[in-house]
Amino acid sequence: MIELKNVTKLYGKVIGVNDFTLTLEPGAYGLLGPNGSGKSTLLNLITGQLRPTLGTVRILGRSPRNNARLFRQLGYCPGGEGMYSDVTGYDWVRYLQRLHGMTVHEADSAAKSSLALVGMEAAMNRPISSYSRGMRQRTKLAQAIAHNPEFLILDEPFNGLDPIGRHELTNVLRDWIGQGKSLLFASHLLHEIESITHSFLLICGGRLLASGTAEEVHTMMVGLPNEIELKCSDPYCLASRLMGERVADSVRIVEGLLTVATQQPQRLYEQLPVWLAESNVKVTEMRSADESLQALFNSLMKMHRGEL
Amino acid sequence: MIGSVVAVFSFEWKRALTLPRKAWWLVLAAFPVFIAGLVRFTAVNHENGPEGLWRHLSTWLLFALVPMLVAMLGTLLWTTPAISSELERRSWVYLAVRPHGATAVLLGKYLAAVTWVIPPALVGLTIAVPLTGTGDSWRVWRALSGLVFLSCPAYAAIYLLLGVIFPRRAMVVAVAYTLVFELVVSFIPAVINKMTVQYRLRALAANWCDLNVFNTRESGAMALIGTEPPWHHIVTLVCLTFVLVAAAVVVLRAREFSSSADSDT
Known part of the structure; x- marks a missing residue:
């Protein structure tokens, strides 16, 4: 469905996407990466808004640039706001459906049903300028799905949504996937993507760092040192014990904060309560830095550079 | 499509x-009426001047106000x-x-802008022509209305293309183009003025309204209106309009318009 071969996109001297190679079959995928990682550039390349500086982009076997046939099968929800604030949500969605070649009647019907699907039926005749951010997000999603595309691309669609809105739209997207349609969902939040799909593309610095399911990505990380931070009553004693037990690869104490690097996190987590009790050390705070998405990216970047 | x-x-x-x-819309329609009214009010004794002079002056004034300024301003803005x-x-x-x-x-x-600008130009012209008291109001109105239908699409096509080529400085470039080419270069008595829309419109106005102020070879001003027949100017303007619009479409399809470089790369 999506095929990128050695795609590089330069903005002058700034690299947006760097030597990106990827092949995706129809299905649901999460595009995960921190802000500024190149997600939007990648989506702009896939939707034909940008032309790659190097390499080739093929969507459904064709270049997406000015590709009317592809656009008929594509629904796109951009990351930015960008909707006309002086028109109603209904007029906006209907207008965009008219641009899809629908008749007035078809566009009316499609706009109403899609706005109802995202919970905007009651407010659809109000000007967009009066909408909350969550309502705008819902309207953006409505314009993307109104023409019933085969392939939906969403760029940070949950931004500004309250928990109820996220839950509702999550269900809408799950139903969408359940109909056998394809989805590419970009976000910088792991849990947002995990709630929709378990297939990830991890991108950072314009590069594809890893792809696969969450389990597959974690499997890649096995064998890499995990870092655990502890605030405790006697960090020197605890550090000594962990080294003595040969569970820590290295320890570091800075201003009372003990940082432990280990390749045996499972064993450490299991045995730590025992060692703490035996050493009479009280822990006030414990954090695994590697549980954060950024740490995962950092580790993958280090792997990519050959530093791990 | x-x-x-x-x-x-x-x-x-x-x-x-x-x-x-x-x-x-109202400002555009009222602008030529206001200026023509002021001129008429100031020149109360215009009948005392040389024969035909007032007709020529007032017709050129209407030409400058409606097919030029109103058409330019309206299309430039939209x-x-x-x-x-x-x-x-x-x-x-x-x-x-x-x-x-x-x-x-x-x-x-483009079509919305052209159809939006033509009505106020015609309304303004319809009120301003009798106000000037040229004597042959119907002929002048008919000629200048025809020019409105040529000038609005042509100027709109120019501004459309400039807006596509220079999207970040579109208004500045369009105003600069208008001042330099349509208001200065078009009055240079040389071949270069034939490249402007203003030259074509001026020549048609002189011909259709029988404005023979410059129409003497001895005056050396023939280069300002040329010697081509009216159909030549019409065909040139129509072709120019189509070519400019087509060029705008080609440039638009070839260009990359994405804000990613400004925001999230």
């Missing part, structure tokens, strides 16, 4: 029916930002991912 153009055209017209835009306004408000991507969306938006906005 045609349906999409019609959709953009009707949507833009619906959006144009706001109070500020209606006010602009056509130049056709793309840049979408880029600034970041709505472009919504339109560009539709089948032929970019082209439809460009053409739909």
